[in-house]
Amino acid sequence: MPAARPASEVRTGPQLTRSRSALTDVPSVARVRESRRPVRRTPGRPGAMRTHTPATVRNLGILAHVDAGKTTVTERILYATGVTHKRGEVHDGTAVTDFDPQERDRGITIFAAAVTCAWDSHRINLIDTPGHVDFADEVERSLRVLDGAVAVFDAVAGVEPQSESVWRQADRHGVPRIAFVNKMDRAGADLDAAVDSIRRRLHPAPLVVQLPIGAEGGFTGVVDLVRMRALTWADGAEAAERGPVPEELRAEAARRRHLLEEAVAERHPAALEEYCDRGTLGDGTLTAALRDLTRSGDGVVVLCGSAYRDRGVEPLLDAVVAYLPSPLDVPPVRGTHHGEERERAADPDAPLAALAFKVQATATGRLTFLRVYSGTMEKGDTVWDATTGRGERIGRILRVRADRHDPLERAVAGDIVAVVGLKGTRPGATLCAPDAPLVLEPPGTAEPVVHVAVEARRSTDTGRLASALARLAEEDPSLVVRTDPETGQTLLSGMGELHLEVAAERVRREHGVEISVGRPGVAYRETVGTGVSGFGYRHVKQDGGAGQFAHVVLDVAPLGPEEPEKPGGPGEPGEGEGFVFVSAVTGGRVPQEYVRAVEAGCREALAEGPLGGHPVTGVRVTLTDGQTHVKDSSDTAFRTAGRLGLRDALRACAMVLLEPVVEVTVTVPEDTVGGVLGDLAARRGRVTGSRTRAGAAVVTATVPLAELFGYATRLRGRTQGRGTFTARPTGYAPAPAPTPTPTPAPAVRAG
Numbered sequence: 001m002p003a004a005r006p007a008s009e010v011r012t013g014p015q016l017t018r019s020r021s022a023l024t025d026v027p028s029v030a031r032v033r034e035s036r037r038p039v040r041r042t043p044g045r046p047g048a049m050r051t052h053t054p055a056t057v058r059n060l061g062i063l064a065h066v067d068a069g070k071t072t073v074t075e076r077i078l079y080a081t082g083v084t085h086k087r088g089e090v091h092d093g094t095a096v097t098d099f100d101p102q103e104r105d106r107g108i109t110i111f112a113a114a115v116t117c118a119w120d121s122h123r124i125n126l127i128d129t130p131g132h133v134d135f136a137d138e139v140e141r142s143l144r145v146l147d148g149a150v151a152v153f154d155a156v157a158g159v160e161p162q163s164e165s166v167w168r169q170a171d172r173h174g175v176p177r178i179a180f181v182n183k184m185d186r187a188g189a190d191l192d193a194a195v196d197s198i199r200r201r202l203h204p205a206p207l208v209v210q211l212p213i214g215a216e217g218g219f220t221g222v223v224d225l226v227r228m229r230a231l232t233w234a235d236g237a238e239a240a241e242r243g244p245v246p247e248e249l250r251a252e253a254a255r256r257r258h259l260l261e262e263a264v265a266e267r268h269p270a271a272l273e274e275y276c277d278r279g280t281l282g283d284g285t286l287t288a289a290l291r292d293l294t295r296s297g298d299g300v301v302v303l304c305g306s307a308y309r310d311r312g313v314e315p316l317l318d319a320v321v322a323y324l325p326s327p328l329d330v331p332p333v334r335g336t337h338h339g340e341e342r343e344r345a346a347d348p349d350a351p352l353a354a355l356a357f358k359v360q361a362t363a364t365g366r367l368t369f370l371r372v373y374s375g376t377m378e379k380g381d382t383v384w385d386a387t388t389g390r391g392e393r394i395g396r397i398l399r400v401r402a403d404r405h406d407p408l409e410r411a412v413a414g415d416i417v418a419v420v421g422l423k424g425t426r427p428g429a430t431l432c433a434p435d436a437p438l439v440l441e442p443p444g445t446a447e448p449v450v451h452v453a454v455e456a457r458r459s460t461d462t463g464r465l466a467s468a469l470a471r472l473a474e475e476d477p478s479l480v481v482r483t484d485p486e487t488g489q490t491l492l493s494g495m496g497e498l499h500l501e502v503a504a505e506r507v508r509r510e511h512g513v514e515i516s517v518g519r520p521g522v523a524y525r526e527t528v529g530t531g532v533s534g535f536g537y538r539h540v541k542q543d544g545g546a547g548q549f550a551h552v553v554l555d556v557a558p559l560g561p562e563e564p565e566k567p568g569g570p571g572e573p574g575e576g577e578g579f580v581f582v583s584a585v586t587g588g589r590v591p592q593e594y595v596r597a598v599e600a601g602c603r604e605a606l607a608e609g610p611l612g613g614h615p616v617t618g619v620r621v622t623l624t625d626g627q628t629h630v631k632d633s634s635d636t637a638f639r640t641a642g643r644l645g646l647r648d649a650l651r652a653c654a655m656v657l658l659e660p661v662v663e664v665t666v667t668v669p670e671d672t673v674g675g676v677l678g679d680l681a682a683r684r685g686r687v688t689g690s691r692t693r694a695g696a697a698v699v700t701a702t703v704p705l706a707e708l709f710g711y712a713t714r715l716r717g718r719t720q721g722r723g724t725f726t727a728r729p730t731g732y733a734p735a736p737a738p739t740p741t742p743t744p745a746p747a748v749r750a751g
């Protein structure tokens with residue numbers, strides 16, 4: 001579960017900045033339609049795909065709430081593009097992108113899978129991301145390397161909490177999106193209601209380009225409002241049947257086309273001009289305007305279909321090619337070298353710059369997934385890992401195509417490939433040309449919020465357990481392994497209960513180590529309730545050699561909710577954790593370099609609060625006075641005074657323990673809602689809303705994360721397996737007294 005982000009970071013769609021218009025390099029919808037057929041069901045052969053320039057590449061992510069149908073959409077895309085020859089299903093464990101045994105057992109996506117396919121002479125590098133909130137970090141890393149995304153929604157549920165979270169994540173990364181309202185075959189499916197929820201909760205300008213033909217079980221196709229023709233799919237048909245708009249839908253289709261033209265003209269100057277001149281928009285203008293609005297984030301094209309019944313996937317692929325940007329349409333990537341900013345455009349002839357976004361141990365070896373931003377990388381090249389400061393050799397370059405990999409001689413700017421042979425490159429690292437180094441901004445990593453103690457069941461396995469955990473943490477930066485200083489236990493921390501369960505299971509299955517896992521505990525924090533003023537601390541050391549002298553006077557206060565925090569330098573404790581440091585010292589009583597040393601010392605003190613050694617957040621420290629010694633004062637002395645001074649000042653403050661809190665959305669049959677509400681109350685949950693949807697009760701509540709352990713099992717029991725819930729982090733809130741013990745319980749559950 002990622003730490004809550006400041007509201008100021010959340011940007012809405014219209015403010016996307018990455019896109020820039022490229023009216024010339026994307027084929028018209030007409031051309032797309034005429035030429036797309038040859039790739040359908042074409043048997044994939046190594047090297048069969050033609051050489052692509054960056055303009056014909058789409059780096060695409062599939063994003064959604066858990067169970068909206070991302071994996072099924074991905075499977076149908078792979079089938080439609082001829083990568084697979086059989087429709088994989090999530091429920092029978094045959095989905096290609098859910099290749100991990102645990103994904104197949106659990107029926108969910110855990111690891112972002114990258115696969116490549118071709119559509120209408122374009123290469124689509126596709127990433128199916130996990131929908132469960134525990135794997136939001138995996139989504140974050142994927143979003144960092146994507147140029148566009150398809151957001152999948154359930155036509156019955158509309159926008160769900162996790163769809164909102166991933167939408168905001170995509171906003172932060174400036175990733176243009178199109179929306180696919182899936183499951184149109186389900187009872188209660190309602191495109192208009194789903195679009196309305198997109199408008200209310202995600203984006204003010206959903207641009208609906210299709211009209212469904214038939215509803216629920218009778219959903220058989222769509223009217224394409226751009227070309228004004230019908231696409232229908234007969235049961236088991238390999239491809240869409242095209243034809244004129246059915247008579248009974250003509251008036252409605254014309255009305256909706258008119259609404260679409262109006263909405264587009266309102267937002268696109270060239271379209272507005274044509275609309276004013278002619279009172280209507282030509283298909284070409286409409287397509288070009290939809291592409292511009294998608295790329296600028298000013299509109300979201302909405303399509304619909306039923307992935308499960310293989311209806312609506314080809315127009316979705318057409319829309320990906322027509323509207324989403326190529327690597328050339330996004331701004332150059334930025335990096336730094338020795339503090340100096342550098343930019344790299346998607347030019348195959350520029351120096352190499354690539355970002356590793358995923359590391360995966362496979363039977364083929366350690367695969368490192370790379371997004372190549374600029375330059376060309378050849379098999380056998382030696383490249384520079386600017387993050388570790390080491391050279392790495394590119395052993396093999398692979399194009400990942402479903403469950404097999406095609407060898408490549410080279411990868412060029414704009415591409416996503418996997419590489420074998422990199423020894424120390426971790427997710428987030430930059431690989432670049434040795435003579436043109438730069439470090440690209442790595443994807444953000446959230447703070448782990450849940451931990452468990454793990455222990456090898458056989459003492460002879462202790463070493464193997466340590467190396468297995470180290471391997472897992474290397475692949476997944478949101479897993480952290482450390483030793484509890486008090487108990488000596490090995491603690492594994494992650495984003496949630498499911499995240500840790502999956503990690504423990506991988507230790508057992510992939511590394512063959514039997515382990516015991518303790519009860520989960522949450523990561524607490526501490527904050528200042530009531531502060532102190534004029535707290536003095538004198539650091540004096542005189543032991544023979546040069547002495548140390550520093551005197552500081554500190555005011556410590558809670559940080560107001562509106563105060564902008566001042567993030568620390570990389571790797572410093574307290575970074576981004578709600579800490580403001582101000583110097584109010586006058587008359588040069590403490591020179592500027594010592595003030596900086598005091599601030600650095602204070603940051604160190606934030607690592608362990610007085611209540612239980614938890615990180616301290618939400619603190620404002622003011623250095624009000626101080627004293628130096630002509631000979632014995634130094635940076636070191638003032639840093640120590642800052643650290644020990646704030647440590648003692650915090651002990652004098654009234655501190656508050658904080659615990660992570662999540663918002664849960666529980667969907668249950670209406671006859672079980674009473675018991676579910678009672679159970680939420682017993683878990684210190686605060687109900688914030690309840691409604692009914694298609695015969696089910698949907699309850700939202702904020703609940704302390706510590707109370708949610710085991711909730712999935714309890715909910716299943718209470719609702720005879722019919723209840724589901726999702727959770728999303730909302731930040732930290734005061735934990736009740738008495739203070740919970742932060743140290744996890746000893747290992748009790750056998751593995």
Ligand SMILES: Nc1nc2c(ncn2[C@@H]2O[C@H](COP(=O)(O)OP(=O)(O)OP(=O)(O)O)[C@@H](O)[C@H]2O)c(=O)[nH]1
Pocket residue numbers: 064065066067068069070071072073090091107108109110129130131132182183184185186305306307308309
């Ligand atoms: N009726 C219907 N069911 C669908 C459709 N698409 C997917 N499903 C079913 O919905 C369930 C969830 O689908 P997935 O593709 O696993 O959804 P997901 O979003 O990838 O879920 P996670 O991987 O767990 O995040 C599966 O049982 C699918 O068979 C659809 O168009 N219609």
